[in-house]
Amino acid sequence: SKAKLFDQNTEVKTSFKDVAGLEGAKEEVQEIVDFLKNPEKYTSLGGKIPKGALLVGPPGTGKTLLAKAVAGEAKVPFFSLSGSDFVEMFVGVGASRVRDLFKQAKEKSPAIIFIDEIDAIGRARGKNAMSGSNDERENTLNQLLTEMDGFGTNTNVIVIAATNRADILDKALMRAGRFDRQIFVDLPDVRERKEIFEVHLRPLKKADGLDIDFLSKQTPGFSGADIANVCNEAALIAARQGKKAVDKQDFLDAVDRIVGGLEKKNKIIT
Ligand code: ATP
DSSP, rough: OOOOOOESSSSSSOGGGGGOHHHHHHOOOOOHHHHHHOHHHHHHHOOOOOEEEEEETTTTSHHHHHHHHHHHHTOOOOEEGGGGGGGTTOHHHHHHHHHHHHHOOOOOOOOOEEEEHHHHHHHHHTTTTSSHHHHHHHOOOOOOHHHHHHHHHHOEEEEEEEEOGGBBBOOGGGGGGGEEEEEOOOOOOOOHHHHHHHHHHTSSBOTTTTHHHHHHTTOTOOOOOHHHHHHHHHHHHHHHHTSSSSSSHHHHHHHHHHHHHHHHHHHHOO
């Protein structure tokens, strides 16, 4: 059987409402939404619409969510793949997969292409040049650069990539006309954690008087993904005990569990 080349979602339901906090990043990507919805407005004076933006930030902070929300807000299809999928690929497959991805997106344009973990293909070239897999990675990267350079001014496909290692990326990726915009997506502060809790508490049956400020203060260093995890875990802990609602103790137990998991992953909690 043929492996799936990439994901394609033509009816994205995610919107900016689903993305808590990240005000600055949302403002910046709002512009991409406008470019997709109303390209003529921007090109009428001879300007060129940007082709790419790079979301930079720690794991689980909502980069994928934000990229999806751009597609949802602009009502355009979302094509996505992950750089890490390329790591064990046979010679020639990576480049042809990139070619296919861009071909499909152009056919469905306006569209968003999202490349998660771009560092897996976009690491600076020229290191370990002897290893075969590295050659393959370079072919894939070169194909990506070729595709982005080949976009006509009226293609209206915007490529959003995400990484937590912008420092190791090949500088060629950041050149004008490629990923020349960097948008920072940071870990949430206490106020943003509260907003993220509010999003993920929505589907839960909460005990009366559950103190969201308290939960936000108990979770320094947690990413949005960690908070989503806490909420889900708390609901399961409460249900396991036959409770009718999720209470403060369930959340504290869930936080303990997640902290335990994080410590195993060697993440630092401040
Ligand atoms: P990675 O770098 O690991 O791919 P990411 O930055 O792309 O992570 P997402 O995959 O977008 O992170 O986040 C995972 C999940 O965490 C989301 O689907 C969502 O449930 C939750 N989440 C993360 N950030 C936020 C946020 N700002 N608001 C609401 N939910 C969030």
